[in-house]
Amino acid sequence: xxxxxxxxxxxxxxxxxxxxxxxxxxxxxxxxxxxxxxxxxxxxxxxxxxxxxxxxxxxxxxxxxxxxxxxxxxxxxxxxxxxxxxxxxxxxxxxxxxxxxxxxxxxxxxxxxxxxxxxxxxxxxxxxxxxxxxxxxxxxxxxxxxxxxxxxxxxxxxxxxxxxxxxxxxxxxxxxxxxxxxxxxxxxxxxxxxxxxxxxxxxxxx
Amino acid sequence: xxxxxxxxxxxxxxxxxxxxxxxxxxxxxxxxxxxxxxxxxxxxxxxxxxxxxxxxxxxxxxxxxxxxxxxxxxxxxxxxxxxxxxxxxxxxxxxxxxxxxxxxxxxxxxxxxxxxxxxxxxxxxxxxxxxxxxxxxxxxxxxxxxxxxxxxxxxxxxxxxxxxxxxxxxxxxxxxxxxxxxxxxxxxxxxxxxxxxxxxxxxxxxxxxxxxxxxxxxxxxxxxxxxxxxxxxxxxxxxxxxxxxxxxxxxxxxxxxxxxxxxxxxxxxxxxxxxxxxxxxxxxxxxxxxxxxxxx
Numbered sequence: 001x002x003x004x005x006x007x008x009x010x011x012x013x014x015x016x017x018x019x020x021x022x023x024x025x026x027x028x029x030x031x032x033x034x035x036x037x038x039x040x041x042x043x044x045x046x047x048x049x050x051x052x053x054x055x056x057x058x059x060x061x062x063x064x065x066x067x068x069x070x071x072x073x074x075x076x077x078x079x080x081x082x083x084x085x086x087x088x089x090x091x092x093x094x095x096x097x098x099x100x101x102x103x104x105x106x107x108x109x110x111x112x113x114x115x116x117x118x119x120x121x122x123x124x125x126x127x128x129x130x131x132x133x134x135x136x137x138x139x140x141x142x143x144x145x146x147x148x149x150x151x152x153x154x155x156x157x158x159x160x161x162x163x164x165x166x167x168x169x170x171x172x173x174x175x176x177x178x179x180x181x182x183x184x185x186x187x188x189x190x191x192x193x194x195x196x197x198x199x200x201x202x203x204x205x206x
Numbered sequence: 207x208x209x210x211x212x213x214x215x216x217x218x219x220x221x222x223x224x225x226x227x228x229x230x231x232x233x234x235x236x237x238x239x240x241x242x243x244x245x246x247x248x249x250x251x252x253x254x255x256x257x258x259x260x261x262x263x264x265x266x267x268x269x270x271x272x273x274x275x276x277x278x279x280x281x282x283x284x285x286x287x288x289x290x291x292x293x294x295x296x297x298x299x300x301x302x303x304x305x306x307x308x309x310x311x312x313x314x315x316x317x318x319x320x321x322x323x324x325x326x327x328x329x330x331x332x333x334x335x336x337x338x339x340x341x342x343x344x345x346x347x348x349x350x351x352x353x354x355x356x357x358x359x360x361x362x363x364x365x366x367x368x369x370x371x372x373x374x375x376x377x378x379x380x381x382x383x384x385x386x387x388x389x390x391x392x393x394x395x396x397x398x399x400x401x402x403x404x405x406x407x408x409x410x411x412x413x414x415x416x417x418x419x420x421x422x423x424x425x426x427x428x429x430x431x432x433x434x435x436x437x438x439x440x441x442x443x444x445x446x447x448x449x450x451x452x453x454x455x456x457x458x459x460x461x462x463x464x465x466x467x468x469x470x471x472x473x474x475x476x477x478x479x480x481x482x483x484x485x486x487x488x489x490x491x492x493x494x495x496x497x498x499x500x501x502x
Contacts, residue, residue: 018259021252021255022248022249022252022255022256023246023247023248023249024244024246024249025244025245025246025247026243026244026245028247029244039314042347043312043347046345046346046347046349046350047346047379048346049346049347049349049350049376050346050349050376050379051346051376053346053349053374053375053376054375054376056372057372057375060372068394105380105383108382108383108386109380109381109382109383112382112385112386112412113382113408115412116408116411116412119411119412119415120411122415123411123414123415123436123439123440124439126439126440127435127438127439176431179429179431179434179446179447179448180431180447181474181477182446182447182448182474183429183431183447183448183450183451185262185448185470185473185474185477186320186429186447186448186449186450186451186452186470187316187317187429187451188259188262188263188470188473189262189266189451189466189467189469189470190316190319190320190323190451190454191316191319192263192266192466193454193463193466194319198270198462198463198466199323199454199463201322201323201326201327201355201358201454201458203354203358
């Protein structure tokens with residue numbers, strides 16, 4: 001039963017949404033919208049599982065006073081604090097929840113995002129070390145594209161920006177589209193395997 | 207009728223009943239004067255997509271049938287997938303854990319589904335070596351699926367006793383909170399191998415560079431083309447696009463799954479031929495062929 005029921009649901013849901021793409025009938029589209037609504041409700045309930053997972057894992061570590069257990073206490077307290085002020089005070093603009101979110105989480109998020117600038121520099125340094133012919137081609141193309149996209153490029157050679165656009169629009173785009181086509185076919189193949197029940201690993205035990 | 211069949215019929219009846227209720231409510235909605243209605247049962251503008259999909263599905267099913275009959279199917283070597291075994295071996299030698307990051311999207315993303323399939327195979331390999339497998343997760347819906355995939359892997363290897371449920375951890379559904387927490391796991395627990403397989407966005411480089419700084423062997427894979435360059439420069443091996451979807455067939459070597467791989471390869475060959483033919487005809491000024499592929 002653990003296999004058959006999920007397989008039937010997956011099969012019906014899969015082919016239903018494929019059919020939805022080809023059937024523009026209003027009645028059918030309304031059903032699809034309702035089924036999508038069910039999915040959102042199920043997803044919302046999954047957050048209870050998520051919170052349960054966080055509490056279970058951290059409570060055990062706090063109880064055993066494992067390494068950094070104080071940080072786990074702070075995590076659990078913050079979780080309940082934000083949950084409490086969100087439930088009792090609302091999450092609208094100007095609420096206490098919103099104040100905490102904007103003044104604590106948003107700057108921390110921006111800090112993490114800002115780290116990307118440094119990581120891009122270190123990654124670029126590694127990528128542009130010319131060790132092979134391919135690496136040399138990559139470095140030369142990157143330098144040409146960079147020069148073509150700044151004003152000095154046009155000063156050096158009037159057609160530099162057009163040449164850069166050609167690199168981006170023809171060879172680069174061709175490669176990108178080849179990967180996209182392959183990935184799309186892979187996605188269709190995986191989808192079909194899941195819908196028809198050929199691929200069952202994700203379902204767990206028999 | 208035994209209990210098993212009864213339950214099956216009950217579930218199907220329940221689904222059918224719900225569907226019937228939906229049809230009724232949808233019919234009411236469609237007959238209300240405020241809703242602009244469409245009475246067509248097939249969108250002829252999408253006939254070309256239907257035909258293409260039918261060809262792809264047909265090719266996949268045909269090759270699966272061939273594989274079932276025992277025909278041998280060749281699959282080229284994928285270095286990134288071979289490296290997973292190597293990475294697990296290295297982690298075993300060092301007595302350290304393996305970190306598996308299944309991307310940041312929910313189960314409605316096919317890349318996450320593919321990642322869960324790979325996770326099951328990876329868990330099976332790891333169970334044999336008896337080292338910890340840590341799986342940090344961003345979306346809560348993925349948690350039970352990952353738990354089941356890992357449990358299945360350990361069970362298949364006959365090591366269900368070694369399965370640690372607490373190593374499958376829900377982190378946060380906020381993208382950068384998740385990236386910060388996973389970077390923290392990399393720096394504190396120092397896994398010997400990081401496997402980043404699934405759908406990634408701006409956090410890809412943050413995770414891959416942090417992992418590289420810890421000296422871990424890294425295998426990444428995604429179909430999000432904008433993140434591929436980051437993985438290629440920061441990771442030891444990268445699965446590019448379709449290789450991520452081919453992983454389950456490649457790792458399990460199951461004939462049915464290898465058949466599906468061959469089917470999509472045939473579809474790819476047809477697309478390449480169509481592109482070449484389209485380029486020639488378009489250059490010659492013949493427009494009807496390219497118009498066949500316009501999707502409205």
